[in-house]
Amino acid sequence: MQKNFRLLFFVCWLFVSPLIATPYFKMIVCGWMGGPLETNLSGYLFAPISSEQYISFDAGSMLAGIEMAVSQGSFPHINLDDPKVRYEAPAQIMRRHIKAYLISHPHLDHIGGLVVNSPIDTRSLIMGTPFTIDAIRDHLFNCVVWPNFGNEGHEPLGIYEYERLKLHTTTKIADTTMNVKAFPLHHPGCYESTAFLIENDGHYALYIGDTSPDALEKTPRLEIIWKEVAPLIQKGVFHGIFLECAYENSRSDRELYGHLKPKYMLEELEKLATLVNPTVPTLKDVQIFVTHIKQTYIKNNDAVQMVKQQLEGGNRYNFHFVFLNQGQKYEF
Ligand SMILES: [Zn+2]
Numbered sequence: 001m002q003k004n005f006r007l008l009f010f011v012c013w014l015f016v017s018p019l020i021a022t023p024y025f026k027m028i029v030c031g032w033m034g035g036p037l038e039t040n041l042s043g044y045l046f047a048p049i050s051s052e053q054y055i056s057f058d059a060g061s062m063l064a065g066i067e068m069a070v071s072q073g074s075f076p077h078i079n080l081d082d083p084k085v086r087y088e089a090p091a092q093i094m095r096r097h098i099k100a101y102l103i104s105h106p107h108l109d110h111i112g113g114l115v116v117n118s119p120i121d122t123r124s125l126i127m128g129t130p131f132t133i134d135a136i137r138d139h140l141f142n143c144v145v146w147p148n149f150g151n152e153g154h155e156p157l158g159i160y161e162y163e164r165l166k167l168h169t170t171t172k173i174a175d176t177t178m179n180v181k182a183f184p185l186h187h188p189g190c191y192e193s194t195a196f197l198i199e200n201d202g203h204y205a206l207y208i209g210d211t212s213p214d215a216l217e218k219t220p221r222l223e224i225i226w227k228e229v230a231p232l233i234q235k236g237v238f239h240g241i242f243l244e245c246a247y248e249n250s251r252s253d254r255e256l257y258g259h260l261k262p263k264y265m266l267e268e269l270e271k272l273a274t275l276v277n278p279t280v281p282t283l284k285d286v287q288i289f290v291t292h293i294k295q296t297y298i299k300n301n302d303a304v305q306m307v308k309q310q311l312e313g314g315n316r317y318n319f320h321f322v323f324l325n326q327g328q329k330y331e332f
């Protein structure tokens, strides 16, 4: 009986397996929330699946999440027990395997971990728009709030080399096989935020930093990105989107402060799905990582559960939402 069941399972698998897209990238969550808890803030290690040369999308929490990732076995292909290596495993990951930090904007929940962890780090790149890089140089690594670990400004220690990205232009990420193209995002007030489209050998993924929905802005910015990405999805070379959903739906539009809530996240993804297929809107084979949910610390008000329920409740095109765990590895 059990043998027949196994055979049936195997036959089903034979039919289904070609329909499951082969993962091409991997991602390890250093932190995925939007605050206020300081130990679990935006930071994602990202690499092609067969590479151990990572970039980091934002760096709000780094070592806090890498320690968890190490204890969860999220780096199975890196030998972290070499007795000749001086540093402990989390520092080894940071020093030897993170080649560049791609910072979406200079808010502390996207860079605080990197600043505080910097004394144990070694030479690497910080990439961002000129707005982001200038803000990091002038307001963080400035010899006032923190020693100058950058390579510009007053008495630089030169641990981090700044690289300013030109918008809408493909730039190679040194010491990796990846390329990045940056797009501007609305994140109102005096801020600017960024999305990073990563390409590796003809395969793509998209990291979107904090963003306002186009519906609440005068000029569309997400739509420009959707138009770039839709043909890649049609070709089957696009694997995943990191998209923020900071608040749940009862939050008023006035109080979103440049963030999404489920209503707008679904609306934006539906626009993309319609570009991909106007008759049957779809984002099949695209993983959507839900990022930056903000805890409220109000009793009986679990923002994470509410965002999950509201996204799944309004999910009429079967989007593949992925709700994240700190330290965990995801392949897509
Ligand atoms: Zn922000």
Ligand SMILES: [Zn+2]
Pocket: 034, 107, 109, 110, 210, 292
């Ligand atoms: Zn943020």
